[in-house]
Amino acid sequence: MKIILILGQLIFFITLAPFLSGLILKLKNCFRMRQGQSVFQPYYNLRKLFSKGEVVSETASWIFKVTPFILIASTLTVALLVPVFILSSPLYHLSDFLVIMFVFALGRFFLALAALDTGSSFGGMGASREMFISSLVEPALCLVIFSLFMQFGSTNIFIFSGIHAVSVSSLVAALALFLLALAETSRIPVDNQETHLELTMVHEAMALEYSGRSLALIEMAAHLKQMIWFFLIAQIIFPITALSAINSAGLFSWGLWYLARIFIITLTVALVEVFLAKMRLFRVADFLGFVFVLGVIAGVCAIIGV
Secondary structure: OHHHHHHHHHHHHHHHHHHHHHHHHHHHHHHOOOOOOOOOHHHHHHHHHHOOOOOOOOOOOHHHHHHHHHHHHHHHHHHHHOOOHHHOOOOHHHOEHHHHHHHHHHHHHHHHHHHHHOOOHHHHHHHHHHHHHHHHHHHHHHHHHHHHHHHHOOOEHHHHHOOOOOOHHHHHHHHHHHHHHHHHOOOOOOOOOOOOOOOOOOHHHHOOOOOHHHHHHHHHHHHHHHHHHHHHHHHHHOOOOOOOOOOHHHHHHHHHHHHHHHHHHHHHHHHHHHHOOOOOHHHHHHHHHHHHHHHHHHHHHHHHOO
C-alpha cells in the first residue's frame, strides 16, 4: 500500500507540475489581452527536449553530468515529503520543513557548482547571484519555520497540514512564505523566467550550458519545486481536513476545494507578475529583508498566541 501511495504521489506531481507553469503563463497572457501559448506548452517543451541530443563542454567534469539527476532526485524526494493524499505523506517521519529546506539546498548547491564547472562567465554570474539570493532567503525561511513551530509545536508538515484555526501568525507566515516562493522559483520581482538577457538572468544563467535531456530534467525539477511551494503555502493559509465519510459527492467537493486552493495561489502569482516589474539585483536584498521582518512578526504573533 505504501509503495502504491509513493508511486501515486510521484505521478501526481510529475503530471500536474508543468500544467501549473503553463496555467500561470496563460493567465498572464489573458490579463495582458493576448492569446499566448497553450497551457500545455511546458509539456511540449519537455517532450522536445527529451527527444534532442546533448552538447557537453570539453571542460565539464562529472559534476556537470550528474547535476541534473541530483536536482531531479532531490526535488522528487521533497515531493514525497509533502502531504497530498488524505493529508498524509509516504515518508511521514521525514516530513519536516527543515528537511525540505536542506534537500532543496542540496540541489541548488550542485546546480551552482555545475554552472561554474564549464568556465562560462554567464554561468558563474548566475551561480553567484543564486547564492546571494539564497543567503537571504534561508534566514527568512528559518524564521517562518520557527513561527510555525511556536504555533503548532512541531516543524513536521503533517502536524500543521490538517484543519486548524487560521491565526494572524499563520497568515503572516503564509505571506512571507509566498514572497519567498517567488524568489525560490525565479519569479518576478526577483527573477524573470521569460527573459533571455544574460546580464539579468539568475536561474536561467546557471542552466545556460545544458541542452537536451539534461535541460529537460532541470526544467522538470523547476516545475516540481514550484508546485511543492504552492502546496506548502496552501496547507498553511487554506487548512483542509481529511474526509469524514467516503462518498462520491464528498470526495468530489473535497478534491475540488483541494485543487481550488492551488489555483488561487497560481492566480495570485500571475497577478503579481503582471502588475510588478523585475527588481534590480541589489533591491532584492531590501525585498527579502522585508520578508525577514514578516518572519519576525509571525514569530512574535505566535509567541503571544494571536
